[in-house]
Amino acid sequence: MGDVSDENLRKVTLYSDDIDSLYTDILPKQGVRIGSVDILYDSDALMQWFIHVPYKGPDTHYAIWQFNVVEKGGIRGTYSLLGEDFGRPSHIVSCDCLFERADMPIEVSVYEERCAMLERLIGSFGIANAIFVLAINDVLYRYGIGWSAPYSESDIQAQDIAMRLQEQKPKDTEAVRAIVQTVYDFWFDEGFAKNISMQACEEILSLSQAQVASQKPV
Numbered sequence: 001m002g003d004v005s006d007e008n009l010r011k012v013t014l015y016s017d018d019i020d021s022l023y024t025d026i027l028p029k030q031g032v033r034i035g036s037v038d039i040l041y042d043s044d045a046l047m048q049w050f051i052h053v054p055y056k057g058p059d060t061h062y063a064i065w066q067f068n069v070v071e072k073g074g075i076r077g078t079y080s081l082l083g084e085d086f087g088r089p090s091h092i093v094s095c096d097c098l099f100e101r102a103d104m105p106i107e108v109s110v111y112e113e114r115c116a117m118l119e120r121l122i123g124s125f126g127i128a129n130a131i132f133v134l135a136i137n138d139v140l141y142r143y144g145i146g147w148s149a150p151y152s153e154s155d156i157q158a159q160d161i162a163m164r165l166q167e168q169k170p171k172d173t174e175a176v177r178a179i180v181q182t183v184y185d186f187w188f189d190e191g192f193a194k195n196i197s198m199q200a201c202e203e204i205l206s207l208s209q210a211q212v213a214s215q216k217p218v
Contacts, residue, residue: 052065052066052067053067064104066095067092070093106142128214133159133162136204136207139200143196145196157183161179161183173198173201176208180196
């Protein structure tokens with residue numbers, strides 16, 4: 001697996017949320033082991049993998065191919081992710097080339113940095129609040145809020161935003177945008193974070209609402 005038939009793709013990285021599924025410096029037509037199953041117990045199971053492959057074409061900016069593979073009883077043998085003409089093989093449920101930063105997953109290059117941040121946040125705020133802050137930091141990073149700061153340099157703003165969200169409990173994206181703007185105006189020069197994406201605010205609002213819901217007694 002890992003065959004991406006594109007002459008412009010020199011080295012790729014395959015990864016998932018699990019560090020055990022991290023593969024780097026994979027050349028075109030090389031194979032990697034994505035997963036395995038115990039046939040005795042899992043031969044009737046449907047297995048699904050989402051595979052992300054960084055991509056840079058001659059006339060395109062950085063993007064990520066997202067492949068959705070579903071197989072009964074696990075993956076066996078060699079699987080092509082794309083055909084020579086970029087056609088989708090029958091075993092690929094869907095494949096999309098993601099160009100918008102908002103649609104891309106966090107790059108594998110910051111995986112270890114992100115894990116270290118989560119551990120540090122858990123030590124300070126506990127698991128639930130740490131995950132909340134980390135999720136906000138993910139949004140800030142993916143949308144480039146604050147002039148595309150490195151991943152580990154926006155955690156203070158993420159913590160401040162999380163605290164204000166919990167205090168103010170905003171009801172709409174405009175209120176979230178005001179909170180984000182206020183935080184960046186406080187920490188930096190006024191107007192430092194310009195043109196804050198409303199889609200980013202929608203994501204932060206959803207995170208805030210989920211956090212509030214999780215704290216309600218059952």
